[in-house]
Amino acid sequence: GAVVSQHPSRVICKSGTSVKIECRSLDFQATTMFWYRQFPKQSLMLMATSNEGSKATYEQGVEKDKFLINHASLTLSTLTVTSAHPEDSSFYICSASRGGQGGQPQHFGDGTRLSIL
Amino acid sequence: AQSVTQLGSHVSVSEGALVLLRCNYSSSVPPYLFWYVQYPNQGLQLLLKYTSAATLVKGINGFEAEFKKSETSFHLTKPSAHMSDAAEYFCAVSYTGGGNKLTFGTGTQLKVEL
Secondary structure, X not given: OOOEEEEOOEEEEOOOOOEEEEEEEOOOOOOEEEEEEEOOOOOEXXXXXXEOOOOOEEOOOOOOOOEEEEEEEOOEEEEEEOOOXXXXXXXXXXXXXXXXXXXXXXXXXXXXXXXXX | OOEEEOOOOEEEEEOOOOEEEOOEEEOOOOEEEEEEEEOOOOOXXXXXXXXXXXXXXXXXXXXXXXXXXXXXXXXXXXXXXXXXXXXXXXXXXXXXXXXXXXXXXXXXXXXXXX
């Protein structure tokens, strides 16, 4: 159990394009979903946390108008990179966790490799 | 505030040898601790978790970790390394009331040699 599907796995597009990444929990209800960015050879950098039906909470330094997050249901969250530029090229990973007081692990998607030309 | 320190960004072992990946945490409240593994160009896979039950936690693929409060440690071990264990390993901490938000260590790259 606890499978998270992330789509697409790879995107190559021109500068100025907006890109949408989907994150789905396939066999559980995800009260909270997280979006990370990972640079080569580095740890994960949390971008934002989203709870179903609520506005996402963005980490300091992350532009909320640049990275739009929607968590419309308990199984789906989307990240849209608006007007993407080469500096937005990165590996983006989502995760999902069940509700609870704590100790619930995050379950991760397989990531999306975004390349902006 | 919580933090995680992983000593050794790179660890190299021979196939069949003991694997020991170190993780120390800092937390002002009782922590929940996790180990994740990441293979190239993939997301993270949960290896095991400590959530205040048994201090010795067994996970998948033969890995285990022991929570030692006195040492604020949660080291990951495996008795016998396999080539397929070569990957990046992340230790992470969360806490009650933290909304399951994780604080990650910087990761340890495990290399397994013949």
